[in-house]
Amino acid sequence: MANLKFAGLAATVLKSNFSKLDRPYKLNFAITYWCQSRCLTCNIWQMKPKDELRIDEIREFARKNGHFKWIEITGGEPFLRSDxxxxxxAFHENNKGLYLLTMPTNSLCSRDMVLKKLEEIAKTGIPKIVITISLDGYREMHDKVRGVPGNYDRAIEMFKGIKKLSRTYRNLNVVFGYTISRFNQGSLPRTVTEVMGEVGGITPNDFHINLGQLSSNYYGNSGTPVTPDNSAIAGEIGWLMKARKPSPSPMIVMENMFIKKLAEFARTGKQPMRSRSLEASLFLDSFGNVYPSIMWDRKVGNIRDYDYDLSGMWHNETAEEVRRSIEKGEEPNQWTACEAYQSIGGGVLKLIK
Ligand code: SF4
Structure with a gap:
């Protein structure tokens, strides 16, 4: 079954090289904006969100949109939602082709609670679950960037706990997620080296990289000096590319391509590949608003106004305008992990030519 679901996702990605998809295969869903971090890179923690989607609404959305093969659940801190x-x-039961579930955590919730919930999630049998432990620096740097003393140690313990659980549940995987920003630029080699020393048995392939970027409809950080200095980070991205090992794993192959293009994005400031927003993916926030991506403040609609069914919204006037903008290359410059994989997947034949 897992192989069949992987084949289903791979076939859809391949199809996106030849023709426009009529419905998205990836959902980026911020299930809550509540967060206990105090990150310098993101203002979500300052929100006091009200009227977020309830579980009955999410179930209805999952029931009416059963075409997702990859779901990225994000936040805020996802584990602050008790449900x-x-x-x-809800997504597993209604998305029969669901192959991949990805989810970050800031490691600030109780480790026992997170492990217990992850065990229940792993037992659903979703073929591949990848948990990303946010880690933005070595001990002092991470705690400074994230604004919570002791967060580094909790992140290391959370990683170890999930790694141990993954020996029982083979569909469960854990990596570190490192965001390069103006606040920690230059710290990646030291961080990777120190974390490998503390955890043991991991390699640079266990680090997933992102770039601090500005977004008014997600991070709420427009106007904050987050973006790193391009020349300063070129060296550390280059270091990581050399340190990472080749692997036949599709996730590692994609991640290596993502990092290579990230270096290009940092160097040129230009998005290296065409966006697949509102074709392969969408961003749903915790209030039901649908956007092309976390970086594109162009609200397409709210699922509450469309009876939780995306099909009514998918070709509305705004959605079509967004697609025309992409065709004309007018989309905002972005290269985030939430969107880039769909761009790489949809342009993979060009990349290997
Ligand atoms: S980056 Fe993540 S952990 Fe930090 S404030 Fe934003 S949502 Fe919270």
Whole structure:
């Protein structure tokens, strides 16, 4: 079954090289904006969100949109939603082709609670679950960038706990997620080296990289000096590319391509590949608003106004305008992990030519 679901996702990605997809295969869903971090790179933690989607609404959305093969659940801190297992189950039960579930955590919730919920999530049988432990520096740097003393140690313990659980549940995987920003630029080699020393048995392939970027409809950080200095980070991205090992794993192959293009993005400031927003993917926030991506403040509609069914919204006037903008190359410059994989997947034949 897992192989069949992987084949289904791979076939859809391949198809996106030849023709426009009529419905998205990836959902980026911020299930809550509540967050206990105090990150310098993101203002979500300052929000006091009200009227977020309830579990009955999420179930309805999952029931009416059963075409997702990859779901990225994000936040805020996803584990602050006490119904996180029910949310995952709603998507699992209604998306028969669901192969991949990805989810970050800031490691600030109780480790026992997170491990217990992850065990329940792993038991659903979703073929591949990847948990990303946010880690933006070595001990002092991470705690400074994230604004919570002791967060580094909790992140390391959370990683170890999930790694141990993954020996029982082979569909469960864990990596570190490192965001390069103006606040920690230059710290990546030291961080990777020190973390490998503390955790043991991991390699640079266990680090997933992102670039601090500005977004008014997600991070709420427009006007904040987040973006790193391009020349300063070129060296550390280059270091990581050399340190990472080749691997036949599709996830590692994609990640290596993502990092290579990230270096290009940092160097040129230009998006290296065409966006697949509102074709392969969408961003749904915790209030039901749909955007092309986390970086594109162009609201397409709210699922509450469309009876939780995306099909009514998918070709509305705004959605078509967004697609025309992409065709004309007018989309905002972005290269985030939430969007880039769909661009790489949809342009993979060009890349290997
Ligand atoms: S980056 Fe993540 S952990 Fe930090 S404030 Fe934003 S949502 Fe919270």
């Amino acid at each position: 996180i297992v029910e949310i995952v189950k």
